[in-house]
Amino acid sequence: MRQRDAAVLDEPVMSPGDTATAVVAASGLVRTYRDGETAVLALQGVDLVVQAGEFVALTGPSGSGKSTLLHLIGGLDRPDQGHVTLEGQRIDELTDEQLALIRRRRLGFVLQFFNLLPTMSAVENVAFPLLLDGTVHALDRARAALDDVGLGHRAEHRPSRLSGGEQQRVAVARALVTRPAVILADEPTGNLDSVTGEDILQLLRDAADRGQTIVMVTHDARSAAYADRVLRLVDGRIVATTRRRE
Amino acid sequence: MSVKFAVLGLLEPEPSHGYDLKRAYDAHFGDVHPVKYGQIYGTLSRLERDGRVRFAGERSGEGPDRKLYAITDDGVSDLDHWFTQPESPDEQIRSVLFTKVVLALLSDRPAEPFLEAQRALLLEHMQALTRVKSRGGVLDAAFADHRLFHLEADLRWIDATVTRLERMREEVHR
Numbered sequence: 001m002r003q004r005d006a007a008v009l010d011e012p013v014m015s016p017g018d019t020a021t022a023v024v025a026a027s028g029l030v031r032t033y034r035d036g037e038t039a040v041l042a043l044q045g046v047d048l049v050v051q052a053g054e055f056v057a058l059t060g061p062s063g064s065g066k067s068t069l070l071h072l073i074g075g076l077d078r079p080d081q082g083h084v085t086l087e088g089q090r091i092d093e094l095t096d097e098q099l100a101l102i103r104r105r106r107l108g109f110v111l112q113f114f115n116l117l118p119t120m121s122a123v124e125n126v127a128f129p130l131l132l133d134g135t136v137h138a139l140d141r142a143r144a145a146l147d148d149v150g151l152g153h154r155a156e157h158r159p160s161r162l163s164g165g166e167q168q169r170v171a172v173a174r175a176l177v178t179r180p181a182v183i184l185a186d187e188p189t190g191n192l193d194s195v196t197g198e199d200i201l202q203l204l205r206d207a208a209d210r211g212q213t214i215v216m217v218t219h220d221a222r223s224a225a226y227a228d229r230v231l232r233l234v235d236g237r238i239v240a241t242t243r244r245r246e
Numbered sequence: 247m248s249v250k251f252a253v254l255g256l257l258e259p260e261p262s263h264g265y266d267l268k269r270a271y272d273a274h275f276g277d278v279h280p281v282k283y284g285q286i287y288g289t290l291s292r293l294e295r296d297g298r299v300r301f302a303g304e305r306s307g308e309g310p311d312r313k314l315y316a317i318t319d320d321g322v323s324d325l326d327h328w329f330t331q332p333e334s335p336d337e338q339i340r341s342v343l344f345t346k347v348v349l350a351l352l353s354d355r356p357a358e359p360f361l362e363a364q365r366a367l368l369l370e371h372m373q374a375l376t377r378v379k380s381r382g383g384v385l386d387a388a389f390a391d392h393r394l395f396h397l398e399a400d401l402r403w404i405d406a407t408v409t410r411l412e413r414m415r416e417e418v419h420r
Contacts, residue, residue, distance in 0.1 A: 061405075205380050221401045222394060225372035226380070232365070242366045244373035 023181050023213045024050040024073055028082035031068050031236075042068040043079070044236040050182065050215060055208035057227035058217045065236040066217045067186060073215060074107055074184045075099040087181050104129050108175030108183040110204075112190040114167040116159040116174075122146060122166075123155040126174045145173040149203055165196035172203050176212065183207070185216040189223055201226045249281060249289045254298060254317055254325050255349035261302045261316035264290060274348050274418070275341075290315055298324055325353070329360050332367040335397055343400065347407060351415045358411070361404050368397050368404075 031043040043065045050056050058066040071077040072084055075091050084092045091102060103109075116125045127142035135141070146152050149169040159167050168188065175183045185204065189197030205226045208214050216227065224230045232240040249271070256262065256270050264286050272280045293299040298321035303314045317325075329350060333342050343364065350357040372394055379390035407414075 202380055221369060221372060221398050222376075225369065225376040225394070227373070230369055230373065240362055240366050242370045242373065244377060245370070 021051060022049045022085075023052050023054075023087055024048065024085070024215065026069075026073060026082065026084045029069065029072055029079045029084070030081035031065075031072065031077070031079050041236050043072070045082070046233075046236070046238055048073075048231070048238075050213060052213055053208060053211045054229065055205065055214045055227045056216070057224035057230045058215065058233060059219060059221070059224045059230055060233035060239075062219065064233040066219075066233045068236075069233070070184055070186055070215060070217045073182075074109065075103055104132060105178060106181045108178060108180040110168070110171050110175050110183060110185040110188045110200075112187040114159070114164070114171045114191075116167055116170055118159055121156050121158055122151065122162065122170045125159070125170055126177050129174065129178050141177055142173070145177040146170070148176070149173045163196075164192050165199060168192060168196075168200050169203065172200065172207075176207060182213040182215060185214060187218055188216065189218070189220070194222075197223070249285050250293065251325065251328050252345060252349065253286065253289050253293065254321050255353055257299060257315060257317040258322065258325065258353045261314050263305070263312070263314055267315075274352070275345050293321065296320075325349075329355055330363070332360070332364040335368055335371050335400065339400060343403070347411075347414070348418060351411070351418045358408065361408055365401060365404050368401050372397050372401075 026046065026048045029043050029046040029048075030041075033040045033042055046065070046069060048056075048069070058069055060066050068077065072079050072092070073086075075084075075086075075094070078092055082092075083090055086102065086106060091099065094102065109115075116122075117128065120128065123139060123142045123146060126145050127138040130138035130141060143152065143155055146155050146169075149172055151166060151169050151173065154162060154166060159170070162170065168191075172188075175185075183204070188204070189200055192200065201223055204214055204216065208228070214227075216223070218224050228244050230242045231238050232242075252271055252275060253267055256267055262270070264283065267290075268281055268283055268286045271286070275281075290299060294301065294315070297318055299315045300318050301313060302316035304312045305314065329346070333339050333346070346360065347357050350360060375390040375394050375397075379387045379394070382390075
């Protein structure tokens with residue numbers, strides 16, 4: 001096993017991709033918040049390009065701007081300067097209604113507190129984004145997505161009957177079911193014990209290995225190590241990048 | 247970790263004698279394992295042979311400890327190079343990292359760039375090990391986790407150290 005480890009470490013670094021084929025391309029992002037009298041510079045000029053199938057982790061101390069960056073990519077917030085494109089389309093200039101559609105159809109979200117609808121069963125929660133769009137076979141696709149995360153046998157349970165880890169699996173299935181351009185995960189293991197958390201990270205890793213693009217915010221190095229590329233933010237700037245050697 | 251860089255780092259601010267170097271070494275790094283005189287003298291004579299330190303005068307008195315040593319330009323560039331290199335994450339890394347940070351502060355070098363480079367290298371190893379873990383069987387996972395938890399401890403130590411560098415700098419110069 002040691003030799004295998006060494007072999008992994010010794011191979012060359014993969015080359016960075018190019019902007020034209022990027023799933024996410026953000027450039028010159030600046031975002032300032034008002035905190036009473038003072039202006040807080042959350043992002044001070046950040047560029048980010050994410051290629052299809054890439055799993056990127058954003059990490060750094062609290063207040064470093066990593067969540068702000070995720071929110072800008074996800075159309076949950078708008079930059080003061082710079083722009084964000086998703087599959088070549090500028091999203092920072094869209095109306096709120098257009099953004100809501102993009103979020104539902106082209107983005108998947110996995111958040112710290114699962115954010116499932118309490119009155120719906122697991123399979124209905126997963127099917128929900130498809131049902132909103134009137135997609136045919138929504139419930140069948142949702143069942144298949146639940147099977148993929150190992151929860152087929154819990155499909156009819158409401159969230160309150162599921163453990164935290166199971167609820168997060170439902171959230172991952174819901175994020176995957178629309179086959180989004182990118183899944184945005186914000187501290188997805190923050191509310192789970194470490195063993196359960198690693199199961200969720202492995203689900204995300206497996207999805208990335210099947211070609212799913214993922215951007216994840218985490219303050220935790222063990223979680224970040226699941227990613228292909230780890231960007232470290234400090235004071236609103238990217239200060240370091242590490243790539244997994246293939 | 248080799249005594250070489252500690253001796254070079256301690257000599258950089260001003261020339262010193264073997265005995266004073268031993269005392270300074272033990273004061274900063276010798277809590278668990280004080281260095282032996284023989285190691286200091288052996289290191290000094292190898293460094294002198296290699297042109298990293300030079301004889302800089304003698305003080306009156308008896309014994310082998312009268313020789314005063316000074317660092318040379320080659321010695322300083324060895325030190326400079328050492329500070330730019332993150333340490334390979336092996337068993338001894340914790341004490342080496344601590345020594346390196348203290349020597350950086352003693353010699354008025356910035357410790358942050360080295361710690362950032364170290365952080366990146368540790369994380370890169372964690373990424374490779376996580377790949378081993380997620381692709382392999384349970385034995386691979388157990389092996390990888392053992393290394394991963396230790397690497398994570400080093401990373402957390404770096405986080406904690408970065409927040410107290412200024413106070414450490416004051417204390418080593420006191």
